[in-house]
Amino acid sequence: MAKSFELDTLKMRLNDANWQQLDLHQRIQRALRALILDGALGPGVKLPATRSLAQSLGLARDTVENAYVQLHRDGFIVRREGSGSYVSEAIGAELKGGARRRARQQEHRRGAPPPGSGLSRRGRLIFESGGVADQQAVKAFATGLPETRTFPTDVWERLQRQVLKSCRSNVLLHGDPQGAEPLRKAIADYLNLERGAKVSAEQILVLSSTRQALFLCAQLLVDAGKAIMMENPGYFGARKAFESAEARIVPIDVDEQGIRVDLLRADRSGANAVYLTPSHQYPTGATLSLERRLELIGWAAETGKWIIEDDYDSEFHYDGLPTACVQGLDARQRTIYLGTFSKTLYPGLRMGYMAVPHELVSAFTFARSIMDGHTPPILQLTLARFMEDGHYNAHIRAMRKLYAGRREAMLAAIDRHLAGIVVPLRPQGGLQIPCLLQAGWSEAETIRQAAAAGVQLPGLSRLYAGEEKRQGWLLGYASLAAHEIEAAMSRLAQALRAP
Ligand SMILES: Cc1ncc(COP(=O)(O)O)c(C=O)c1O
Numbered sequence: 001m002a003k004s005f006e007l008d009t010l011k012m013r014l015n016d017a018n019w020q021q022l023d024l025h026q027r028i029q030r031a032l033r034a035l036i037l038d039g040a041l042g043p044g045v046k047l048p049a050t051r052s053l054a055q056s057l058g059l060a061r062d063t064v065e066n067a068y069v070q071l072h073r074d075g076f077i078v079r080r081e082g083s084g085s086y087v088s089e090a091i092g093a094e095l096k097g098g099a100r101r102r103a104r105q106q107e108h109r110r111g112a113p114p115p116g117s118g119l120s121r122r123g124r125l126i127f128e129s130g131g132v133a134d135q136q137a138v139k140a141f142a143t144g145l146p147e148t149r150t151f152p153t154d155v156w157e158r159l160q161r162q163v164l165k166s167c168r169s170n171v172l173l174h175g176d177p178q179g180a181e182p183l184r185k186a187i188a189d190y191l192n193l194e195r196g197a198k199v200s201a202e203q204i205l206v207l208s209s210t211r212q213a214l215f216l217c218a219q220l221l222v223d224a225g226k227a228i229m230m231e232n233p234g235y236f237g238a239r240k241a242f243e244s245a246e247a248r249i250v251p252i253d254v255d256e257q258g259i260r261v262d263l264l265r266a267d268r269s270g271a272n273a274v275y276l277t278p279s280h281q282y283p284t285g286a287t288l289s290l291e292r293r294l295e296l297i298g299w300a301a302e303t304g305k306w307i308i309e310d311d312y313d314s315e316f317h318y319d320g321l322p323t324a325c326v327q328g329l330d331a332r333q334r335t336i337y338l339g340t341f342s343k344t345l346y347p348g349l350r351m352g353y354m355a356v357p358h359e360l361v362s363a364f365t366f367a368r369s370i371m372d373g374h375t376p377p378i379l380q381l382t383l384a385r386f387m388e389d390g391h392y393n394a395h396i397r398a399m400r401k402l403y404a405g406r407r408e409a410m411l412a413a414i415d416r417h418l419a420g421i422v423v424p425l426r427p428q429g430g431l432q433i434p435c436l437l438q439a440g441w442s443e444a445e446t447i448r449q450a451a452a453a454g455v456q457l458p459g460l461s462r463l464y465a466g467e468e469k470r471q472g473w474l475l476g477y478a479s480l481a482a483h484e485i486e487a488a489m490s491r492l493a494q495a496l497r498a499p
Helices: 007-014 024-038 050-057 061-073 089-095 098-109 121-129 153-172 181-194 210-221 236-244 261-266 290-303 358-371 377-388 391-417 443-452 482-497
Strands: 077-080 084-087 204-207 227-232 248-255 273-276 306-310 335-340 352-355 422-424 432-437 472-476
Touching: 007 024, 007 050, 024 061, 024 443, 050 061, 061 077, 121 236, 153 377, 181 204, 181 335, 181 352, 181 377, 181 391, 204 210, 204 358, 210 236, 210 273, 210 306, 210 335, 210 352, 210 358, 227 236, 236 248, 248 261, 261 290, 290 306, 377 391, 391 422, 391 432, 391 482, 443 472, 443 482
Parallel strands: 227 248, 227 273, 273 306, 306 335
Antiparallel strands: 077 084, 204 352, 335 352, 422 432, 432 472
16 A cells, blocks of 8 residues: 555546546546545545645645545545544455455456456446546536527427326336337438438337447447447447447547548458447548448448447538438448437437347347336327427527537637647537647646636547547537637636646
């Protein structure tokens, strides 16, 4: 066990990619907690005073104080009047020493389940992934949040009342694990009309989210230790879902036309499927060219492999029409299509869906029934009405217009305030803008400086596999009004340019 607190070790922990979306005091709290749990801060070790730690980290004292308060509340530290804050002895006793921890880590590196943890190897992988941290409040410039403040809750409320009145206690019972029929039909109609898909209601599964769909894909399509291909850079939620199923991820590079299908063809890893975001590549924003779409479909048909198409935000396309989805072009039915209402409506709704080839419907439905049964019937039927009555399309149209204006406000603000620091990649759609840092600017450092000024800069490099990582940010703008964008951008520029 370390005898004293080490500032550099804490700083390294603070850069944990999983915590970048958290508020600063939460990141400090998590970092200290992780050091205590790892045994890097042993029982009885004295922590620096809040004032001096705040000074060393260039933060407000309150930020550190909030972190200490939470650690104290959770029993990780004790605070002695006039003396300071110490790692709790009780926690130390529970952890039973660093030697055992190191043994556990060594075991784990060899791939064995850590003895004494009570977790399976898979459980340990999930634990170590740190999960996916969702942004729980509107904050500049959190990635991928839609505007929720203008959501037509009055309409929603009225439709929900209608559902309760007409269906009575039937909607209080269990529902179909595949999803309520009216909603599956509304989704199929929407996909066929708006996204160029070719699906029937029988192929739709209503789920809690894209993330649940990814978890199901990982469970059903990849054996432990086997490969799955995914875009590089790519969506961390997909990576974590596959890794937690003990899949080996084979990164496939992306260029300005989307995923490199030639590399996919050349792959010899034995992967059974590829995950991609063809309409609006996450995070680069590239659209997969038609030529590559056809090549991709041809590859899947020839090899019998699966295409997992994540169409997470294609509704928000601002320059011309969005390209139709891959699923609709795929006559051989090798595509599993994933969609979500997190962007088009609001993320707290927790509703998403997948459209699967007929041969997969039962397996996915059974897996879903094991996982969590079904999505609440009241929500599903309310959403079905919302879609049938035209509110869904109207809301998307209104938001598309709003976000297109906000994209311009954001690009103008970047131009005004951050010239010489980043180069934005003008996105054709979506809710965020990738920005590449210019030479001489460090991603980790800018993220830290911005956080101290209350601005969140989601880093780009964490989305890359391997050694070659682009340094930059993925800035969300859709949830912020133009004046909020301007105010945050000006604060950010001041923080970054401060001597
Ligand atoms: C590429 C991508 N896919 C899926 C999702 C998640 O959608 P859901 O909220 O339905 O899990 C996100 C969310 O940010 C995303 O960026």
